[in-house]
Each structure stands twice: as structure tokens, then as C-alpha cells.
Amino acid sequence: MxxxxxxxxxxxxxxxxxxxxxxxxxxxxxxxxxxxxxxxxxxxxxxxxxxxxxxxxxxxxxxxxxxxxxxxxxxxxxxFGPEVRQYFIQNDTDEVPFSREQRRLIYQRAKGISDKRPFGSLHHMSHTGYEWMNPSLAPAHIEPGELRITVGAERARPYSASVFNISAMSFGALSANAISALNDGAREGGFYHDTGEGAISPYHRRGGDLVWEIGSGYFGCRDEAGRFDPERFRQAARQDAVKMIEIKLSQGAKPGHGGILPGAKVTAEIASTRGVPPGRDVISPAAHSAFTTPNEMIDFIVRLRDLAGGKPVGIKLAIGHPWEWFAIVKAMLERGEHPDFVVVDGGEGGTGAAPLEFINHLGMPLTEALLLVHNTLVGAGLRDRVRLAAAGKLTNAFDIARTMALGADWCNAARGFMFALGCIQARSCHTDRCPSGVATQDTLRGSRLDVPTKAQRVTSFHGNTVAALAEMLGAAGLRHSCELGPEHVLHRVSRHEVKSFAELHDHLTPGELLAGGADRHPVFRDFWESASADSFAPPESVIRLRYSKLY
The missing domain is CATH 1.10.287 (Helix Hairpins)
Structure with missing residues (x-):
């Protein structure tokens, strides 16, 4: 042939x-x-x-x-299939993870252009799951600047927080210009900027209010062995820009998962910021070494507050096993001390790249997590002393109002503010090839992000969103976000049945857990009494199940 x-x-x-x-x-x-x-x-x-x-x-x-x-x-x-679907195939309301409607609203509010829509809603109001607030025939007027919450009122240095703030994103995850623009925007808009666990970088020190997040790596306050260093913490925590301290127990993007920053990425600047040797792998353990039990954690909170000169100290966590959260609350009761605030991070994921299984199936979604935390504090008689914040895919005024109706005092957003910086949802955050210069350490890419322009957009997005929230609350006849409760948000259970959050969800009464009322509520009946302030370990009944399949 x-x-x-x-x-x-x-x-x-x-x-x-x-x-x-x-x-x-x-x-x-x-x-x-x-x-x-x-x-x-x-x-x-x-x-x-x-x-x-x-x-x-x-x-x-x-x-x-x-x-x-x-x-x-x-x-x-x-x-490039995701880009094709995003720009040419998806409906305006398809949230994967953020819809075109959500992104467009953020871009418009960030740029200060009209965010109005003609010709009615794109949402199917008769479909199961649709939610809304009822308007009032006696609307009120609210000044957006009045929507603030005092945190740590009983402390030496309480803080007045906006109801909408920048959630935790570290220098190292975001570019230097992105961090600078966020901090400048927070300064001009009068809201706080959470540092993320990567410590306080030079780009955080531009005048914006900071919430310093302390993770298991103790970056910025660690000794040579990676353990917590109280003197380094004291020096950093007493800076005027630091308004509150947040201990990160876990995060919604990857709860229960530690991290590693490869040595190749540990530049001299990042090493200086985090207090680690340059060019060497940096480990963030899955758990803290400064405490191992709920009681020890409460003691650590008190210690940080003293070192910080009386500034509010709180915790951030993604809720997992309910008995672990119950153990923390029992430690508050036993010690007679408590965090000044708790940030509930929803299991919807976040800016941090994580294994797909963690993103999709690990961690309690925000609605259920916030309800559990709020109810526990109410039932334990602590809710009036512990403020609650929430984070998890919140981008507009109704998202914030809905979350407040479930128990939050204020809300944080990470990805929303990334969109304000110019993020296009390319989902390349972990590749160092972010096309918008936001989530990258490529100096050339990051330098293309214009700080003054983007800072103004951050301020504008925040201001317009809070103004929309004020208008929405006023239209419902409320005079402040603290008046908003579960009775104000309605949920379509089926085509012919509607329930308010007050009817839809189980709610505890103040002090009910202390009066033996746990038996009236399923999760509390199963785990409240067996939870211990001395350990995060599961109750005996759960341990037995781990050694047997005989349910």
C-alpha cells in the first residue's frame, strides 16, 4: 500500500x-x-x-x-466555556454564583449611575421560595448615616459600626492596589475594612477603620515558632486605625481547612507584613494553638481585649456541629465573659479558593447558621450583650434586610466589594491571573487597577446600598434597622401558602435555655444539655455512632 x-x-x-x-x-x-x-x-x-x-x-x-x-x-x-455561559447563555437572574442582575446593580451603584429598572420584575413571584417585605401606609424617613450599631458598649473603647462593611480579604489574596482602594473607600465612606488573616499590611494603613482578623497562623502577632506573641499583638492592636479584633475560628469558603502559602509567593513585603521568613512556606493550621477548649477560648478573648486597651473583641466562624457552638455559649455562661460580637460566615463560600467539596457541601448555609447562633444567644440570655454580624453572598439592600430579620445587627460583604473594584467574576482568583487586577500578586496586573477611581467606586457602592436599605426600611414603616424582625419578611412556601420568617422558623424566648426549655426545640433538645464548656468534643451519643453503623 x-x-x-x-x-x-x-x-x-x-x-x-x-x-x-x-x-x-x-x-x-x-x-x-x-x-x-x-x-x-x-x-x-x-x-x-x-x-x-x-x-x-x-x-x-x-x-x-x-x-x-x-x-x-x-x-x-x-x-472558556464559563465565560461563554456567563455572557451569552445565562439568564439575568441565574446565580452562578452571582447573577448578571446582581453584578449589574453593583457596577451601577459603584459608578454612581442610575440603578432603576423599567417594566417590572424578572423574578417569578408565584414560585416557591420567593421572598418580600410588606410596605406600610405610614412610611418613615431614615437618614442612611443613622444606620450604625454600637459594638462593645460596656468596653473602654466601643466602636460604632456601619450596617454594611468590607468582609475579610487579606493582602496576599488581593493585590496591593485592591487593598489600598478598599481602605481608601472605607475611610471616605465611614465603614470598616476587615484585614483578613494576612495581618495589617502597609496598604491597610491609609486611614480607614480596621477590624484586625487573627487567624490560626497569628500573622502579625506571632513568634518565630508561629505561636501567639502577646507583645507583638499589643503593639499592633493599639494602633488608632484598629477598631476591633476578630478571632477567625473558621471561614465559609473552607471551614475546618487550614492553608499554605508557598514559599515562592512569600515575597519580602508579604513576609514583613505577616512576620514570617521570606521565601519559606507559611502554614495556617486548621485549628488555633492558643486555646483548645471553649473555656480557654473565652479566656483568650479576655486576654486580647486587655492587650488591645479595651477594644471590642469578637469571633468569626462558619457553623458546623451544633454542640461545638453550644459549648462556646456555655463557656460564656460559666466564665461570666463573652465576645463583644460574633460574625457568622455562611457556607455559601467566599473569595477564598477551596476544594469543590468544601465549597458545595461543607458548612451550614447562612440562614440556618444565623438562626442557630441568634437563637442560642437569646435562649442563653446573652443576645443583648453580644452583637451579631453575618456574611455570605450579600450584595443588595434586600439581602441585608433579610439577614437582619434573621437576627444580624450588621452585614459584611467581600465579593460585593470586589465587584465594586471591577471584578468580572472570571473565577481566576487562585491562578494569579485575575484579569481585573483584584485577586492577584502579579505586580503588572495589579498596577493596572487605578486606586483613586476604584476607591470612589467602593465608597459609592457602600453609600448607595445603605441608602437603598434606608429607603426600603422606611417604606416598611420602620425607623431603624434594629426594628426589623422576622415578622417583616415573607416567604412563599408553596403557590397557595405564605409564611413570615416568624412563622416559618423556630424561635427561642429570652433565657429559655436557662429555664430548661431546650426540650421544646429539636436541635437544642439533642445537643444543648450534653455540650460542655470544657471541650469541643461531641456528646457520648454521637461518639457511639462513630464506632457503629447500628443506628
């Missing part, structure tokens, strides 16, 4: 490779016999032929071996 016959006998899937070889042969002949212009054909077909030959000889990708050259078309289509 001649070579040409063999080429014709190849399966059709080898057609692209065969044509590239044929084209290369023809181009070589043309180059030798006709004109130098055939050199372009030699180059083009030569590259394709080389690619096809590589595909056939490599052993890592079976598809490439079976479909030389053609397989790369599939790989390329797969790589």
Missing part, C-alpha cells in the same frame, strides 16, 4: 493530523520549486504537524492520542 493510500485509510479522527502532514509536504515542495512565500505554509503546517506528532507520542492524555490536534479544540472550548 502506498503512503498516500495509508493516509487515506486512517480513521477520520486523524484527518486534521493527516491534512497537516499533507499541507507540510505540499508547502515544502512549493518552497523548493516555486516561491519563498510557501515558507509561511511550511511554518503553519509544520507547527500543526509537530503538535499532532506530540499528541500521538505523549501518554498523559488519551483523548489527544485518539484525536491529535482536534483534542485541543475541545480543551480550549472547555477552558
Amino acid at each position: 502506498s503512503p498516500l493510500s495509508r493516509l487515506a485509510a486512517l480513521p477520520l479522527r486523524y484527518g486534521a493530523y493527516a491534512l497537516s502532514l499533507l499541507g507540510l509536504a505540499v508547502s515544502l515542495a512549493g518552497l523548493a520549486l516555486l516561491s519563498p512565500w510557501w515558507g509561511w505554509g511550511v511554518l503553519a503546517f509544520g507547527l500543526l504537524a509537530a503538535l499532532g506528532t506530540h499528541d500521538l507520542l505523549q501518554r498523559r492524555h488519551t483523548v489527544s492520542r485518539n484525536y491529535p490536534i482536534l483534542a485541543h479544540l475541545r480543551y480550549n472550548l472547555e477552558s
